[in-house]
Every structure is written in C-alpha cells, then in structure tokens.
Amino acid sequence: MSKAITYVITYERGRWVSRCPTGETEGVGVAGSLSQMERDLAQIHAWAWPEDTPGVELVFDLPExxxxxxxxxxxxxxxxxxxxxxxxxxxxxxxxxxxxxxxxxxxxxxxxxxxxxxxxxxxxx
Structure with a gap:
C-alpha cells in the first residue's frame, strides 16, 4: 500500500461528508456512518489505484x-x-x-x- 490520502470529515444534515483538500480525489463522499465512509473510500481507492492502493486517513473538522x-x-x-x-x-x-x-x-x-x-x-x- 502506498501513502494514505487524507480526507476532511464533517457532519452535515445528519450525514458524514468527506472532502479531499489535496485534490487527489474529486467530489464529496456522503455516508450515514464513519465505518461506511471508510469502506466507501477504500473501495474507491482500490478501483482507482488497483496496483498501489493508498490508505484512507480521516481528519475530523468538528464544531468547536x-x-x-x-x-x-x-x-x-x-x-x-x-x-x-x-x-x-x-x-x-x-x-x-x-x-x-x-x-x-x-x-x-x-x-x-x-x-x-x-x-x-x-x-x-
């Protein structure tokens, strides 16, 4: 496994939302649980980089x-x-x-x- 891709995670309107601030992946991921979010992101990585799949790192942007x-x-x-x-x-x-x-x-x-x-x-x- 190569390096990990970092996602900033927020909780919006009852769902977890992921964004990749470095631009390695585009768009926004949405899931009902953090476990599902991690699974979804790992599957995307495996599909996009089958030879050298990067890990998933979550950074939480929480209310103060x-x-x-x-x-x-x-x-x-x-x-x-x-x-x-x-x-x-x-x-x-x-x-x-x-x-x-x-x-x-x-x-x-x-x-x-x-x-x-x-x-x-x-x-x-």
Missing part, C-alpha cells in the same frame, strides 16, 4: 465545542499511555532490584503483585 473535548481526551489518552509505559519500565526495574535482595514472593508482596508476575518481570529483557 466538540473539538475541544475530543482534543482534551486525546491529550489525556497520550499522557495515560506515556504513564503506563513508564510504569511498566519501572515494574521491571523494581522487580529485578527487589529480587536481587529478597525472594520473589516477598518482592511480590512489596510490589502488590503476584509472585508469578514478579517472576515474569524479573526474567523479562
């Missing part, structure tokens, strides 16, 4: 009140993912450190995990 809460959600989700990744890294470090001093069951009790999970963390790379 909705865009704000969606942006806030995405920011918080990114932060949560970063915290989860850091916590997982620390879990490995702590499990290895504690088990170099104490038994796996004792390290598990200190960490609030099962001894099986501490063993998994300890032997992970």
């Amino acid at each position: 009140d909705l865009a704000g809460v969606v942006a806030e959600y995405h920011r918080e989700k990114e932060l949560a993912e970063a915290h989860t990744k850091r916590a997982a890294e620390l879990a490995v470090k702590v499990a290895k450190t504690l088990t170099s001093h104490w038994s796996e069951p004792d390290a598990a009790r200190v960490m609030g995990l099962s001894k099986q999970r501490v063993h998994q963390l300890k032997v992970s790379v």
